[in-house]
Amino acid sequence: MKNIAVFASGRGSNFKHIYQNIQQGKIPAIIKCLITDNHKAGALDFARENAIPTFTISPQEFNSSHKFGQAIMEVLSRFSIDWIVLAGYLKKIPNNVVAVYSNRILNIHPALLPAFGGKGMYGSRVHQAVFASGAKISGVTVHLVNTEYDAGPIVTQRAMEIDDCRTPEEIAAKVLKVEHVLYSEAILKVLTKKFEVRGNRVEFKNE
Template sequence: MDATVAPPATRPGRSLHSNPALTTRRGTRPRPWGPAASGQANAVRCELSRRPEPRLVLRAAADAQQGGGGGEAAGAGRRKRLAVFVSGGGSNFRAIHEAALGGEVHGDVVVLVTDKPGCGGAEHARSNDIPVVVFPKLKNAPEGVSVPELLDTLREHQVDIVLLAGYLKLIPAELIREYPRSILNIHPSLLPAFGGKGYYGLKVHKAVIASGARYSGPTVHFVDEHYDTGKTLAQRVVPVFADDTPELLAARVLHEEHQVYVEAVAALCEDRILWREDGVPLIQSRLNPDVYL
C-alpha cells in the first residue's frame, strides 16, 4: 500500500556509497545508532559466504498459470495487459503507467479498479482514457460491481496481471483463483514485519519508528487470501534515522517503492519470475539469465 507523500526530488543511486538516503540527510551525515555514536571504533567487515546455487524449477510464472490469468497463459512476446487497483492518490500506479508508456514495462494498463471513484488514482486514469471500475459495491458507490461482474470485466479487458497499488480492500478468493501467481502488491515495510490488516500509510511508518527498528523499506509480494502474507518477490532496504518522523521515513520508502515495483512488474511481464522448488519466487536478471535478484 503506497503512502501519499511526495518522493524526494533526487534519485538515489544503486550502492550504499552513492545513495544519498543512506549517506546524507539535511546536508549532514546521519547520526548512527549504537556504539559508533559514542565514538567507539567497532568496525566489522562483512562478507557474503559462498553457498550452492538453489535448486530451481526453471518454469516461468506464465507457464505455471495454465487455466489462470483470464483462462490462458500469455505468450512471452506480446505486451501484457494490466489491471491496477487503487484506493488513493495512486503514485505507484502512475509510476507503472509511465514506465509502460516509456517502454520500461512490457505491458499496458488497460483498466483501473478502485473502491473510491473520486480518488487521485481514478482521476489520473480518466485523464489518460483508462477505464475506471468501482469495486466493491458500497452505499456511497452504488455504481460498484459485484465479484462476478468484476471478473467478467477483467476478462472482457483480457487482463493478464493484476497489480495492487495502495488498494485497501481484501482481494476476494475468486479473483486470486482466477489469477494464480499473477497478482502483486506493494507494501511500505520489510514484510513480514509491520504487515497485516490495519497496517497502511503512515500507520506503518509510525509503528516502525516506535519499535526502534533500524531499517525499513518496501516489499513487493504475490497476493493470497490474507493481508500481506503472500510470497515475497522483491524488497529494498531504507535506513531509519534516530530522529526520523513518519513523514520523512514515508518519503524515502515511497521513492524506493516506485523503483522496485516497476522492476518487479517488468519482470513479471517478461516472464522472468522463476519459482524455486520450495515455492519462493525469484526475479531472473534481464542481462544475465544465470543471475537471480
Template sequence: MANHKTKLAAFCSGSGTNFQALFHAINERDLPAEFTLCLSNRSECGAITFARANGVPTLHLSEKQYDTSDEFAAAMLEALEEHQVDIILLAGYLRMVPRKVVDAYSMKMLNIHPALLPKFGGPGMYGIAVHKAVLEAGEKETGATIHYVDAEYDKGPLLLQRAVPVKPGDTPERLAERVLACEHQLYPDALEKLLIGSTR
C-alpha cells in the same frame, strides 16, 4: 506473438502514485505491457482521475453495490475478463480482494507494502501506521516489498525488496516520503522482472 502486450489492471483506493509510476515506467522502459483497467472501490480518487486523463478505462466497484460477497467477486471477475487482464497490480488498494479473484489470479497479482515483510505486515498495517510501528520498534532500516497476493494479508511469496535507512530524528511522515520514493522505483523494477526476467 512478438507484439503481444501483457494486459494490466491497477487496483487503487487513493492518489495512485504507484499506479502513475508504473504507467510512466512502461513507456520509459518500453515494457511489453499496457494498462487496460483501473479499478477503485471509490467513485472518485486521484488514481481514477489520472487513468481517465491517460486513456485507461476505469471502473468503480465496491462490495457495497452488491447483496453478497459472491456477487461482488463475480462482478470483479467479469470486469477483469472483459478487459482481458493478465496481471493485477494492487497500488494502494485498501480492501481485501475476494478469495475467488485471488484464486483466479494466483501468482498473477502483486501488491506493494511499505516495509520489509514479513516485518510490519498484516491487518491494520498500512499507510502511516506502518512507519509509526517501524520507528516505535527502533528499527535501523525499513523499505518496500513487492509480493504475490494470496488469501492472507501480506503473506504471499516475495518478488522484490529494497531497504531504506531509518535516520536519526525521523518522523513517520518523513520516513513515509522516503519509502514512497523507493516504492516508485521498486514497483516498476518488479514489473520488469515479472515481464522479462531482469531487474535494474
C-alpha cells in the same frame, strides 16, 4: 505485451509511475483499466486524463465477497487481463479472484514483510508503527497476493536505513521514493522472466 489491470483506492502515485514507465517503453505491458472501491480516488482523475477505462466497484454494494469478486472478474475478463497490480488498494482481494489469478497479482508494501504487515497495516499506519518500534531499518516489499493480508510469496525487497528520520512522515517520504523504482522493476521482472513459487518462495530461472 501483457494486459494489466491496476487497482487503487487513493491518489495512485505508484500507478502514475508505472504508467509513465510503460509509456517510455521500459515495461512491456498495457494498462487496460483501473479498478477502485473509492469514487473519490485521485487515481481516477489520472486514469481519465490518460484515457484509461475506470470502474468503481465497492464491496459494500454486494452481499458476499464472492459476488464482489464476480463483479471484478467481469471487468477483468472483458479486457483479457493477464496481471493485476495493486497500487494502494485497501480492500482484500476476493478469494475467487485470487484463485483465477493465482501468482498473477502483485502488491507493494511500505515495509519489510513479514514485519509491520497484516490487516489494517497500510499507508501512514505502517510508518507510525515502524517509527514507534525504534527500528533502524525499513524498506519496501513487492509480493504476490494470496488469500491472507500481506502474506503472499515475496518477489523482491529493498532495505534502507531510517536512523536519520525524526518523524513517521520522514520515513514515508524516504520509502515512497524507493517504492516508485522497485515496483516497476518487479513488474518488469515477473513479466519477462520465468519463475516458480515453491512454498512461500519465488524462484526466478537463471538466477
